[in-house]
Amino acid sequence: MSLTTRILLAMGLGLLVGIVFKSVIAGGGEFGQWLQLYMVEGVFDVVGQIFVKSLKLLVVPLVLVSLICGSGALGEQGRVGPMAGKTVGLYLLTTCIAISFALLAATMINPGAGMDLPTASDYVAKEAPPFKQVLIDIFPSNPVASMSAGNMLQIIVFALLFGISMSRAGEAGKRLLSWFEDVNEVIMKMVMMLMNLAPYGVFCLLAKLFSGLGFDGIHKLAAYFFTVFGVLVLHGIVVYPTLLRIFGGLNPLIFLSKLRPLMMFAFSTSSSNASIPVTLRTAEERLGVDNRIASFTVPLGATINMDGTAVMQGVATVFIAQAYGLDIGLTGYLMVILTATMASIGTAGVPGVGLITLALVLEQAGLPVEGIALIIGVDRLLDMARTVVNVTGDSAVTAIVAKSEGALDKECFDSPAKPMADH
Template sequence: MKKVPMWLQMIAGMVLAVIVGLIFVSMGISEGNWLYSIFSFVSNAFIRLINMLVVPLVITSLIVGIAGLKDPLKLGSIGWKTIVYFLSTTFLAVIIGLILVNLIQPGTGFHVPSDVKAPDSGDMNSISDTFLNMIPTNPITALTETSILQIIFFSIFVGIAMVFLGEKAKPAYNFFEAFFEIMMKITAWIMALAPYGVFALIVKTICDNGSTVFAPLAKYMFVVLLGMLLHLCLVYFTAIKTLGKMSPIKFLRGVAPAWLVAFSTASSNATLPVSIRSVENNLGVGNRVSSFVLPLGATVNMDGTALYEGVAALFIAQAYGIHLGLGSQFVILITAALAAIGAAGIPGAGLITMVLVLNAVNLPVEGIGLILAVDRILDMFRTSVNVLGDCTATVVIGRKEGEIDDTKAEGVA
């Protein structure tokens, strides 16, 4: 009997998880119950296993990918194309969100609770500080604190130095290449557990939120989800078809394991090992492109987060009866895009950077309390869009660089 594909196993796990989750909710099973504790343990263990891979995989994949380019001109070519693509799709995402929220007006007539409180935002950095903080003062500290942007920055410089050193850096290249292969083998082992991890994560999420908690904010959720769907169809599918020269159906089948894990974990960083494996094994993208584009995209390419922040800011303004003109909405466009770039690839990070967007147009920060109830479920959707955006960029850049093996892409037809 032919082995059931991983993506199909995970879809089955998700469907079964919804059924079990709804049964648990009807039985009143929640935190503190022994059944809930079992699912909580399995889901947390699965996330920890994936997170265990992130730092060593980012370091080794970036260094090996960049150093493997060998030609400094090719390194520059991939770099500028990736940055231009990321910025373009991020701004398009916010524009789509703002257009929809202006047309549908989900916040109009919303009754703001009088006791709503804003979450603790911590020390919010300015936009310039966000870029400045990409430079590590101590790479070892960046590793221990899992500062992904700083790790990426340092790894890029190590890889670039190895490119210019050539044969002198060959021993170091061999070490990182072997380490990368080790991490990919561990990734394969952990991904064999993915259907069970996804099942436990979704059951736990349903038990935490119940089946009726999202009803009061259904219109707001509809706008966010519609915006993400339009961004997927209008931007990603168009880019895959015209720039990536690949069928959108083949693309979705190839990256299905990545976006399903992204949906269940709500973490771009945690999904990174799966994304690399999916685009390389299923879509034929070369490691020299995937190892550069995907780790960078997991941190700075957050289209779903940017769209969500634009919609949420305008929704909060409508809920408070505050009119924002084109000038203020343009500020939201710029700030949401930059705030999304600075958002960490972990669950809930977009909620904190939301404070930056609200402050930019003088909206009440306590308005964040209006969207807290549905943030977790939307976080799962926007993370899946973030990851699909990273994978789309990898295919587009891979095609432009001639780094796609179409025989592998045909394998998922």
């Protein structure tokens, strides 16, 4: 079976086993306790965490080496500046569209109208850093410390500077570039090895998630849940394909079909950063994007492109306002669009970024921050769908920028997708 089929089967089995285990554990008894202790908290948790840690293990070396190789090639052509401008501009555009659609849908559906939900004043949101400090923190003072902490923006800046300097160092730079290209090949081989183990990791992650979560909380917040989910689907299958057709002249159906393994992978891991190795490989091998483009746009997108989170913020803002019976008006909604778009960059690299940016948005709109506690119950499930939208956006922008730079293999893009495990 292809890797796509195996991951899909693993997702289905994991979800089914998780729901069955949840009902057995809820029934009590010694067998239920045994399942909880040894299977859910034991085998499933151990295998799932090892799998995610293995993915994160590859992120920093892959981003660093791949971006050094890409910027080293681009530095010779003087294309780093124009490419970066197009990439950041497209990411901000898609984020702005996402939050606008979310606000429009939420005001039409009114998910929080008439809800009598208790306030949760015990929720304390993490403080968002000042925007001035965010700009300063983009530039590393110690690149080794940045790599140790996994600060992606600082790693990207260092790799760009190193790659451009290497491209201007003559023969010494060429020899070093050749060495980094060899290292990149080795790291990509590690990615392929790990991908063959992905179905087992995916099964354990979903089995553990649904054995404790289930679908119990959805009926209480059904309007909110399905509003967010519906806008996410709309953004993923309408907005991105439209941008692909308009700006890249690319077939959106081919694009979406080639992204299926990546989408399933992102759904199960719920992490754009952990999905970087798979997103890079998908962009290069299935979409035909040159490494010098993908190595820049994909890590940057995983850091600053949060369309899925922007959708959640838009719907959550309207939902919380309606739940508390508050009206923020047109000016408030415009402020939400501006704040959420800027916050997609402003809080990059900060733990708990989704809730941090939502707290920032709520404060700017004059809404009670403790309202975040109302949506936490279903946020874990929505986070999985948000990650799918985020990686789809990263891939779409990567393909558009590559096409504009003449760095997209159209024949590879249009050809039938080969199973990822075949490479």
